[in-house]
Amino acid sequence: METQTLLHWLYVASMVGGALLFWVWSRNPKGVPQYEYSIAMMIPIWSALAYMAMGLGQGKTEVAGQITHYARYIDWVVSTPLLLLALAFTAMFYIPKQERKLNLLFGLVAADVVMIVCGLFADLSENSTARLLWYICGVGAFLCVLYLIWTKLRQIAINSDAELGVYIPN
Template sequence: MIGGALLFWVWSRNPKGVPQYEYSIAMLIPIWSALAYMAMGLDQGKTEVAGQITHYARYIDWVVSTPLLLLALGFTAMFYVPKQERSITLLFGLVAADVVMIVCGLFADLSENSTARLLWYICGVGAFLCVLYLIWGSLRQIALNSDAELGAIYTKLAGFLTILWICYPTIWAVGPSGLGIINQTTETFLFVVVPFFSKVGFSILDLNYLRDLAPRKPAYHHAA
């Protein structure tokens, strides 16, 4: 994670027309996650509920890093849209749905009985579907309306992020807090590997695309 943050800092020294806030977001995501993983590595940020270990440090990580990822994706969709015309309401709705999803996941993990756990899990999945709806609906349409090449790039990034994000509730469902198909060690390993690709991997792709696009940035026009 720190290696990824350093890479983005190096790129920010030669931004190639990409706004500095894009690099700041990309750097903050892995730095914040690295702190959460350090806490888990030091055997902190966890508690035992109903005989299972809940790593609440993960949720502290996700409640900050995943909204930043969605903001990065949203800013990519609106890359050609002037700042004053960007939909703050859309970005707020995206982040709000994501925070609800993370909080529901935390309460599901902290639930002592299976009924409460399942109810919180279902609520979290519902919030996740709202996130996907905004990603593949309004945001994708903004990117497509702005420029065909940007639309294609956004679609690739959204697909990459969606596949990895689907892994999160899937791992949770088959882990000790869900069906118990995989053990705690395997779940913890997967919850380290998948975030690396969804955070550092996504930011590498995102910034690479933007650094290539920025010098050829066309004049923005409203789609009919």
């Protein structure tokens, strides 16, 4: 078995272990809503499935002499929006569900998906100009994600509970 394949399978095992750990923690939630544990379990499960495909030699294609592992993009287009939702739900923990900022959640997820899809199109582009244009669009979407996290989402966290929005290094 080649090293890359072995690493894919080790990653799959790690993700399954992480999902099981979240499941165990969900049995004693300590005030954390069950939907947050469901999101936390879904992230490594989905990622494990994508990397299992790569471990089986699937989820890749060759374009212009370069291998594109599109299974990674399939992983990222689901797992990173879920990570952003988990982050947003943490920031909005003390806000009643009916008052949560759904437009902010949609904006975070939409910008993230645009960023990932632009990366995939850049990776699949044979033309360097097209690749650069897709890359620039993806960077623009990434800057939107950063802006929403570090301004809007952080302010919500600070306003609801100062400890949620402030990082204090040890």
